[in-house]
Amino acid sequence: xxxxxSSQAVADEREYVQRCADGDQxxxxxxxxxxxxxxxxxxxxxxxxxxxxxxLAEEIFxxxxxxxxxxxxxxxxxxxxxxxxAWLFRIAHNHVASxxxxxxxxxxxxxxxxxxxDGKRGPADLAETQITIEEVFRLVDQLPExxxxxxxxxxxxxxxIAETAEALDKRQGNVxxxxxxxxxRLRSMLIQEAAxxxxxKSEIGPATVRSxxxxxxxxx
Amino acid sequence: xTDQLQHPDMPDRDNLLGLDPDAAEALRLSAxxxxxxxxxxxxxxxxxxxxxxxxxxxxxxxxxxxxxSTETEAFERFHHRTRTNVIASIAGTPEPVATAPSMPxxxxxxxxxxxxxxxxxxxxxxxxxFAVTVVLLGNSDPAATLVSNVQPTDTxxxxxxxxxxxxxxxxxxxxRTEPAFNLTSLSVDTQxxxxxxxxxxxxxxxxxxxxxxxxxxHMLADVTESVTHQIETAPESVSGAVVFLSYQAxxxxxxxxxxxxxxxxxxxxxxxxAQLAADEAFVVATRYFEQNPERIPSVDDxxxxxGPDVTRSENGTTTDGLAP
Numbered sequence: 199x200x201x202x203x204s205s206q207a208v209a210d211e212r213e214y215v216q217r218c219a220d221g222d223q224x225x226x227x228x229x230x231x232x233x234x235x236x237x238x239x240x241x242x243x244x245x246x247x248x249x250x251x252x253x254l255a256e257e258i259f260x261x262x263x264x265x266x267x268x269x270x271x272x273x274x275x276x277x278x279x280x281x282x283x284a285w286l287f288r289i290a291h292n293h294v295a296s297x298x299x300x301x302x303x304x305x306x307x308x309x310x311x312x313x314x315x316d317g318k319r320g321p322a323d324l325a326e327t328q329i330t331i332e333e334v335f336r337l338v339d340q341l342p343e344x345x346x347x348x349x350x351x352x353x354x355x356x357x358x359i360a361e362t363a364e365a366l367d368k369r370q371g372n373v374x375x376x377x378x379x380x381x382x383r384l385r386s387m388l389i390q391e392a393a394x395x396x397x398x399k400s401e402i403g404p405a406t407v408r409s410x411x412x413x414x415x416x417x418x
Numbered sequence: 419x420t421d422q423l424q425h426p427d428m429p430d431r432d433n434l435l436g437l438d439p440d441a442a443e444a445l446r447l448s449a450x451x452x453x454x455x456x457x458x459x460x461x462x463x464x465x466x467x468x469x470x471x472x473x474x475x476x477x478x479x480x481x482x483x484x485x486x487s488t489e490t491e492a493f494e495r496f497h498h499r500t501r502t503n504v505i506a507s508i509a510g511t512p513e514p515v516a517t518a519p520s521m522p523x524x525x526x527x528x529x530x531x532x533x534x535x536x537x538x539x540x541x542x543x544x545x546x547x548f549a550v551t552v553v554l555l556g557n558s559d560p561a562a563t564l565v566s567n568v569q570p571t572d573t574x575x576x577x578x579x580x581x582x583x584x585x586x587x588x589x590x591x592x593x594r595t596e597p598a599f600n601l602t603s604l605s606v607d608t609q610x611x612x613x614x615x616x617x618x619x620x621x622x623x624x625x626x627x628x629x630x631x632x633x634x635x636h637m638l639a640d641v642t643e644s645v646t647h648q649i650e651t652a653p654e655s656v657s658g659a660v661v662f663l664s665y666q667a668x669x670x671x672x673x674x675x676x677x678x679x680x681x682x683x684x685x686x687x688x689x690x691x692a693q694l695a696a697d698e699a700f701v702v703a704t705r706y707f708e709q710n711p712e713r714i715p716s717v718d719d720x721x722x723x724x725g726p727d728v729t730r731s732e733n734g735t736t737t738d739g740l741a742p
Contacts, residue, residue: 218508226508227501234497235488242487256500260507264602264644265651292650296701300694334483353481358455359448377451378444378473385476 208280212271215282219267230259233283237290239354243335244294254297258290265289284364287355291347291365337387345380348373447473601644606660609648613641613667621674629681635692642671642695646702653706658713661706668699 211232217225237258242251262269262285272281338349351362359377363370450470487493601609616638623630645664649656675693680686707714 221508223505223508227505230501230504231497234500235493238493238496239484239487243484248492252496252500256503259500259504261647261651263504263507264647267602268648268652268655289651292702292705295705296698299701300697331483331486334480338480349480352451353477354484359452374448375441375444378440378447381447381473381476381480384480385472388476388479 211280211282215266215269215271218263219269226263233259233286236355237286240287240290240350241294243338243350243354245297246335246339250297254294258286258293261293262286262289279358279360281364283355283357284361287351287357287361287365290355333391337384337391340387341380341383345376345383348376349380349384352377443469446470450474451477601641606645606648606656609641609645610660610663610667613638613645616641617667617671617674620678624674624678629679630689632680632685632688635680635685635688638671639688639692639695642668642692642699646695646699649706650702653710657719658707658710658715659719661703661713662715664699665703668696668703671696672700
């Protein structure tokens with residue numbers, strides 16, 4: 199059932215892409231609705247700055263729209279895999295790389311990531327979430343580049359293995375291995391973070407920390 | 419950690435037989451995540467497979483953090499605001515493609531010559547030298563090293579009037595700030611022509627100390643972005659020689675725009691946009707050659723694109739063959 203709905207979503211997407219290429223504004227809006235959150239999350243994970251992530255997400259989508267008539271729908275081996283998503287995030291990958299190079303030349307244009315209060319959730323909720331997001335992004339940043347990019351595309355952009363492989367121009371087997379290494383490393387770091395935080399609050403002692411971490415060590 | 423796992427060319431495997439434990443774990447994790455993504459719960463007991471369960475929990479934590487970042491009012495506002503821009507960027511009902519402006523069939527080389535004539539004249543130099551080496555792009559083959567020494571053929575300063583070349587006059591509406599045709603409907607060669615023409619006008623004005631009009635800057639930014647866009651999104655459709663010329667144009671645009679002035683303070687953002695477009699074009703062209711070193715153009719390629727005036731110098735570099 200879920201597979202069918204996923205296939206249907208890709209089929210819809212194919213129609214939107216075609217309509218976009220034909221100048222259909224409604225289709226452009228629908229396609230944007232599908233991808234904007236995923237693009238934003240991917241960009242945010244790469245630039246750690248909300249304002250820049252917003253700018254980049256919009257720029258990337260507009261850039262893709264400008265080239266959509268040159269995009270060729272190419273089967274990725276299954277009906278639930280979107281070549282458009284892979285193509286879009288390949289553009290995103292390159293566009294953010296360009297952004298980093300520009301920033302490296304000109305210096306950062308805005309301050310490091312700072313979460314803006316959000317009235318949608320309660321203060322306690324918000325504080326907890328903010329820390330979680332910041333911590334996770336920080337931990338992801340500590341991964342080797344290839345693993346980092348797989349995590350951002352898989353869990354930030356929501357691409358599946360085939361789409362991630364296409365976006366990064368890697369083999370699917372390689373993406374699976376990178377994903378596994380990254381998740382293992384993140385797990386170790388998350389456990390250590392939690393243990394350190396608990397220790398700093400004197401909730402547990404060093405022995406408990408050791409038992410929490412167990413044999414987990416951060417992979418090299 | 420095994421070396422085998424790190425090998426970038428590891429093939430896909432249909433089953434776990436013969437795999438080392440880490441590779442098997444990688445496949446099991448991938449399969450479990452795929453099931454989850456299809457909404458199928460992973461029916462595992464913590465005691466049965468603690469390793470896989472803990473990895474899935476780590477993924478949940480990471481995914482939740484990513485998801486939270488878009489569950490805010492700020493993101494919703496951003497989505498709503500930019501959706502309008504996205505829709506507006508689509509032309510609506512397809513219209514007949516505007517006819518490309520009639521361009522004289524001069525070679526790109528001649529156009530380059532004119533660009534640097536204006537710049538050179540203003541600098542009161544007898545020879546304006548514009549040197550770009552492909553060595554910067556990582557090719558150590560001397561034969562592939564291109565150096566353009568462009569000598570102005572006419573040192574008469576161009577009039578400091580914000581008049582756009584008649585050739586592209588129909589293209590720009592002085593009231594609107596956008597070209598009256600769809601740049602992407604033009605060939606990349608034609609876009610490059612327009613880029614160079616526009617740059618020539620900007621260079622002339624700047625050399626004469628005159629401010630540059632906003633429509634002209636918009637045109638420069640638009641055509642720069644359009645060519646860059648094509649190189650980035652459809653690199654296979656663009657020749658190395660064209661990218662090399664874009665690289666030169668980007669370099670020159672950056673130089674020229676750094677010196678350019680605008681009438682009003684409020685126009686600075688337009689100038690900055692054009693500068694950013696030039697920066698981006700430079701980066702994209704450089705990356706194109708980093709990623710496609712086999713496409714670094716030979717002297718003959720560039721000569722064919724620019725006309726027959728490129729010769730090889732004694733030291734292996736190549737110069738545009740105009741006498742001083």
